[in-house]
Amino acid sequence: MDESAAPNLYDVAVIGGGINGCGIGRDAAGRGAKVLLLEAGDLAQGTSSASSKLIHGGLRYLEHYEFGLVRESLSERERLWAIAPHIIWPMRFVLPHVKGLRPRWLLRLGLFLYDHIGGRKKLRATQTVALTGHPAGAPLKPEFTNGFVYSDCWADDARLVVLNARDAADKGADVRTRCRVTGFAREGNNWRIEAGGETFHARAIVNAGGPGVLRVLEAGHVPDSNRMRLVRGSHIVVRKLFDHDFAYFFQLPDGRIFFAIPYEDDFTLVGTTDADHQGPLDHVEASVEEIAYLCEGANRFFRQQIAPADVVWSYAGVRPLIDDGSGKPEAATRGYRLELSEVDEGAPLLNVFGGKLTVYRHLAQEAVDRLGTRLPLADRSGWTGHEALPGGDFPTDGADDLCAKLAGRYPFFDPMTIRRIAKAYGTLAFEIFGEADAMSDCGTDFGHGLTQREVDYLRAREWALTAEDILWRRTKLGLRLSPGQQATLGNYCLEREAA
Structure with a gap:
């Protein structure tokens, strides 16, 4: 193909608008690439x-000897917190000792490694606690008397994706949602891609298709010998089971673990499961059995x-894990693999297999570094680790100050709304x-504080089209708006789309 005849020639086309795809798009755009x-x-x-x-x-990956993955993940915690302190913040986790399961010395050894192999600086170290006199012990059954408290970080996962896409677009990327790739093929020195008509x-x-990575290859008739293990993780949300800021890490007799996490002020998030997934990927739901399993797990611990x-x-959600032959789904590796086509095959194709939320930035950096061996990119490797995501240009300890400034500027919002918009948008709220x-x-x-001004912003700047996009991904107000309020929002979105 004559490049002069293709005015819409991009340097990199990223297929997949999940965390890995948006992270790669941001990194590449920041190195001067024209990104689609x-x-x-x-x-x-x-x-x-x-x-x-x-x-x-x-923490549980230590038990499977994945020390490299744990080290990489731990090194990313404070880095991500620093570039996105509005949507990522520290959380203390309580790990009760359960008699008859992993001994206390083993848990303490694992937590010692957890504290020291990842370059922890600001996050607090592990403590041994007597739960009988600790605030986090009150909601638990009386047999749980001892435990440990360690640090990790909480994140608004969907907003992390959107903010990476927003930053990529601010740097020139062309972000197309509702634009399914139906085929692609090499044409001369480049790729021809059919998507969204x-x-x-x-x-x-x-190819950052996540659990659909192999299906993307099928669309391009690209043969591949990789095997993926699709593992479904399900979660439930209930009215809050405790009234403090600690989260819990629980062990179950079957060897699995699950979390109970403070969620959206008035709720508790409980998860996750590990079940091999065989069904479609478009509408993944928690099964009746998984919901019952999570309820039973919580009931083992909470009064x-x-x-x-x-x-x-x-x-x-379905996790796209590399099939490493593990017997149990929870034992399958959470690592990732990047595969770049050979030079003699023509235009480069980079496939992303596996990965996890915490290491997305490092994965993206490595992916773009690999592309840089075949494309002329600016020498800015590592830039995403120190430049703030949109709205995150304030100190990691500055959330309370930001809320105070927002409350002073917009006193007509109630305190809960102020906290919500601060955590969602950071300094972009102004x-x-x-x-x-x-x-x-x-x-x-x-x-519940959701106004037309905010909705219009989400539609104009964050690619939200439907009420579902707004209520469950850009915000979590689907937990609060009544059916009538949700219908009003849905009708407004339809009207705006038709205008």
């Missing part, structure tokens, strides 16, 4: 909005008992609400 990002649905619509919402080393051309393709009828929301002096300046009030 193609996502079949909404950003973070799949696995990347269905995680346990943690930026963590993966349009034709695009790119010098290189990155307050829950049943499936108490679940106010459940969600599930751009969104601008010179508004009253709720009436923000247009229609859809409920």
Whole structure:
């Protein structure tokens, strides 16, 4: 193909709008590449909005001897916290000792390694605690008398994806959602890509399809011998089971673990499961059995008992794990592999297999470094580790100060709304609400502090099209808005789309 005849020639076309795809798009755009990002649905619509919402080393991975993965993950925690302190913040986790399971000395040894192999600086070290006199012990059954408290970070996973896409777009990337790739083939020295009824051309393709990575290859008729293990992780949300800021890391007799995490002020998030997934990827749901399993797990530890009828929301995502022959799903590696096509095959194709939320930035950096051996990119490797994501340009200890400034500037918002918009948008909140002096300046009030001004921003700047995009990925207000309020928002989105 004559490049002069292809005005829409991109340097890199990234297929997949999850955390890895958006991270790669951001990194490449920041190195001067002309980037096209193609996502079949909404950003973070799949696995990347269905995680346990943690930026963590993966304490349990030590048991499977994945020391390299744990070290890499731990080294990323404080780095990500520093570039996105609005959507990532520290959390203390309580690990109760369970008699008859892993001995206390083994847990303490694992936590000692956890504290020391990842370059921890600001996060607090592990403590041994007597739960009988600790605030986190009160909601637990009386037999849990001893435990440990260690540090990790919590994250708004879907917003982390969107902010990477927003920064990529701010650096020139062309982000296309609802634009499914239906085929691609090498044409001359480049790629011809069919997506969303349009034709695009790119010098290189990155296949970041997540659990659909092999299906993307099928669309391009690219043979591949890799085997992926698709493992479904399900979560439930219930009314809060405890009234403090600690999270819990629990061990179960079957060898699995799960978390109970403070969530959106009034709720508790419980998860996750590990089940091999055989079904479709478009609409993944927690099974009846998984919901019951999580309820039973929580009931082993908490005084307050829950049943499936108490679940106010459940969600599930499929993790794209490299098939390493592990017997149990929870033992399969959470590592990743990048495969770049050979030079003699023509235009580069980079496939991303595996990965986890915590290491997305490092994965993206490595992926773009690999592309840099075949494309002329600016020498800026590592830049994503110190430049803030949109709205994150304030200190890691500055969240309270930001909330105070927002409350002073927009006193018509209640304290819960102030906290929500600070955690979602950081300093961008001043751009969104601008010179508004009253709720009436923000247009229609859809409920619980969600206004037309915010919705219009999400539509214009964050690729949100539907009420579902807004309620469950850009915000979590689906937990709060009534069916009538949700319908009003849905109708507004439809009207705006038709205008």
